[in-house]
Amino acid sequence: MKKMVTKMLKKMKWYDVPRFKLVMFFATLFLITVWPGFHNLVMRFAWYWYLILTVILAIPLWKKMF
Secondary structure, three states: OOOHHHHHHHOOOOHHHHHHHHHHHHHHHHHHHHHHHHHHHHHHOOOHHHHHHHHHHHHHHHHHHH
């Protein structure tokens, strides 16, 4: 799996990763809008759980950046 991802990333340009992030963001917004079950699932959690998850997932990136 890691080799496959590495191979795919080598084919991408520098602007493809941010573009992929935008696509995932807007796809999530689309699902929230058109699928009531997904909307209910997402909105069921308190805001601080999303903040905690964001910080936990960002820690490895921050370590590489600084």
